Amino acid sequence: MPEFIQxxxxxLSAGSIYALAAVGFTLLWQxxxxxxxxxxxxxxxPAFFVLALMSFAGFPLWLAILAAIALSVLLLGAIFKRLIVEPMISHGTLPLVIATIALGLLLKEAVKEFYSPLGQPFPSLFPQEVFxxxxxxxxxxxxxxxxxxxGTIIALQLFLQRTRTGRCMQATAQNPDVAQILGVDVKRMVLYTFLINGALAAIASVLITPVYLAKFSNGEVLGVVAFTAAIVGGFNQIRGALVGGLVIGVVDNLSAIYFSAEYRQAVPLILLIVIILVRPQGLLGTAEGRTV
Amino acid sequence: MTPKNIIFAIVAVGLLIIAPLGQGNYITYVLCSWLLFSIAAMGLNLTLGYAGQVSLAQASFMGIGAYITALMTLNGIHWILAMPCAVAATFFVGLVLGYPALRVQHHFLAFVTLAFNTLVFLAFRNEEWLTGGSFGLVGMPRPDFWVFSTMKQLPFYYFTLVCFLISAAAFWWIVHSPWGRAFKALRENPIRANSVGVDTRRMTLLAFAIGSAFGGLAGALMTPLVQFIEPGSFALVHSLKLLLMVVVGGAGFFFGPILGAAIVILMPEVLRFTEGYYLIIYALLVIVLMVYSPTGLMGLGGKVITRFRPQREVRKDMVQGAQL
Known part of the structure; x- marks a missing residue:
């Protein structure tokens, strides 16, 4: 039993970080x-932003983290939207998917070439104590x-539900045309979504990297986990992505201990396939009009 | 086939025959690798470009084909018998993977196939008794056809070329047969296709099965070419690479994936002087290409031609393009 609680x-701890990435993923989709x-x-x-700022600019950890969050809001949010998503949005989803695959490759290779191909130790943010x-x-x-x-996800949820801007963003996600007619600045709202995704990714990065080492190939696993969490929970709901992230974190850890360490990665994927086939809208999602 | 096409085909085959002459073993190896990746990309083009079903699992089919061929040839069975087994097996696995496509589409289908690819990869890595685990399998013999041994690199190239030409001819026949039109109908408007009597269920499954069988053949060729296979060669990244080949070349065009494979496989050799920056340059080029020409290089070529010869009609079935 104590082992089970552990x-x-x-x-849940890993899952909540996955949820951050999954929520961002869901927001962009919406x-x-x-x-x-x-x-x-x-x-x-963003973990490499932190490392680079600390070693080359001599920033203390907390300042480096804040600067990394700002940088990723700018680069992974605004620049990503302006240079890649905006020109392609009218071409349909497939070219954009290809472009993001290429972007992933670009970021990975750039880190490998310009920073280091080896795993870098990342300073832990909290005392490594156990009680x-x-x-x-x-x-x-x-x-x-x-x-x-x-806390981040709850704050985001409150922002989306309680503030005027947040509700405008939701309106944009649900129906951009009607939102536009009702006077919502749709383009601005979409931009905000990208900025939020940049911030979420940076926070997730800073939290998860101390667990592993900072390595250029970290994204391969994290990306699949983020999609899986988003789909398992429900592609069109923030709380869906949250639940999905937690479920994947727990299932992943449980299967590593009780099922098979070798097939640990397989269990969330099987869950993904079953969910897509049985309940494509996800555990908490609401059915979208099915495009045949 | 118009006379112009026939002349073009003869010239192309002629170029392929003289391409490796006077080249070293390594360049011949790279050309073989290009031909076999073209076969796999052609298969994916059928599934994605023609039938509009997104598949991120093509590398896993190459893997299944490669492992079946490896295990059989290692046990002394001739390649000519092992290859049909590999193709048949991937055909049926592809058929099974087609079933989710009957229920879900677009991004969901992408994720199902993505998960499938990773599951196959894990099976290759973990079932050591069969696949040799992460060490892989080595020492697969190259096929020997009595009077024609493919042990040397150049004969092996011609052997691959023959397989490639047969596949290309089969592919040409499929997409120009009523089936090809049914696949396109499925991509453009499944409801209308269904209402004019296309059995969309059967065509969806077939699109996956035939596309996967091409992947299986590519795998069956990879085994004797590389003579070493390991799970990492069939991981998700390679499915994404195949997807890039198809889309960069031009999904839904006959020559698209062949061109795409040429860029992915041959360009590293051309850009060798850039050393480690090759992938960075490649990724940037793909992003720029997608921004300017979402239909890939073939579409870009079409755009250039229409600029100089404005009377040329845009293919009506490509107006919408493959959608996810």
Missing amino acids: IMISG ASQTINFAQGEFVML VVAGASISIPDIANFIIAM
């Missing part, structure tokens, strides 16, 4: 029908990651 907690195949690389990159509750050892970084990730 696994659940580390699963706002602009962008399936971002570079989402994994978006989560990989014991009811026989289960619980690490402080796990709890802190969970709190920060959930």
Whole structure:
């Protein structure tokens, strides 16, 4: 039982970070029908901003993190939208998918060539201490990651529901034409979505990278996890992506211990296939009009 | 086929025959690799470009084909028997993968096939008793056709070329047969296709199965070419690479994937002087291409031609293009 609690907690902690990436992915889909195949690389990159700022500009950790978040809002949000998504949005989804695949490749190779092909240690944000509750050892970084990730998602949810801008963004996601008629600045709202995705990716990056090393290939796994979480939860709902992320985190950890470490990666994917075939709108999603 | 097409085909085949002459072993190897990736990309072009079904699992079919061929030839069975087994097996696995496409489309289908590719990869890596795990399989013999041994690189090139030409001819026949039109109908408007009597269910499954069988053949050729296969060669990245080949070349065009494969396989050799920056340059070019010409290089060529000869009609079935 203590082992089970431990696994659940580390699963929820990892899952909440996956949820950050999945929420961003979902937001982009809602706002602009962008399936971002570079989402994994978006989560990989900001950690390198932090490392570069610390080692070349001599920033302290906290300042480097803030600057990295700002940088990724600018680069992965605004520039990504302006240079790649905007010119392609009228061509349909497939060219954009190809372009994001190429962008993922570009970011990965650029980090490999210009920073380092080796895994870099990343400073941990929280004391690496462990305390014991009811026989289960619980690490402080796990709890802190969970709190920060959930806090971010809750704040985002409040922003979307309680503020005027947030509601305009939701209107844009649901029906851009009607939103436009009602006086919503649709383009601006879509831009905000991209900025938020940049910030979410940066936060996820800073939280998850201390767990592994900062490496150019981190995005490969993270990207698949983000899609899986978004689809399992429901492609068109923020709380869907949240639940999806947590489910994937827990399932991933449970299957590594109780099923097979070798096929650990397979379990979330099988879950993905089953969900798509049985309930394509996801666990919490609402059915979209099916385009045949 | 118009006379112009026939002359063009003869010239192209002639060029392919003289291409490796006087080249070193390595260049011949790269050309072989281009031909076999063209076969796999052609298959994906049928599924994606013609029938409009997104598949991110083509590399896994190459893998299945390659492993079946490897295991059979290692056990002393001749390639000429192993290859049909590989093609048949991938045909049936492709048929099974087609079933999700009957239920879901677009991005969902992309993710199902993506998950399938990763599952196949994991099976290759973890089932060590069969596949040799992450160490892979080595020492597969190259086929020997009594009077014609493919042990050397040049004969192997001609052997690959024959397989390529047969596949290309088969592909040409498929897309110009009533089936080809049914595939296009499926892509452009499934409801209308259904209402004019196209069995959309059967065509969807067939699009996957035939496309996958081409992948299986490419895998069956890869085994004797490389003589070493390991799970990493069939990971998701390679499916994405095949997808890039098809779309960069021009999905839904006969020569699109062949051109796309040429760029992905041959360009690293041309851009060798850029050293590690090759992939960065390539990725940038793909993004720029997608911005200016979402129908790929073939579409770009078409655009240039229409600029100089404005009377040329745009192919009506390509107006919409492959959609995800």
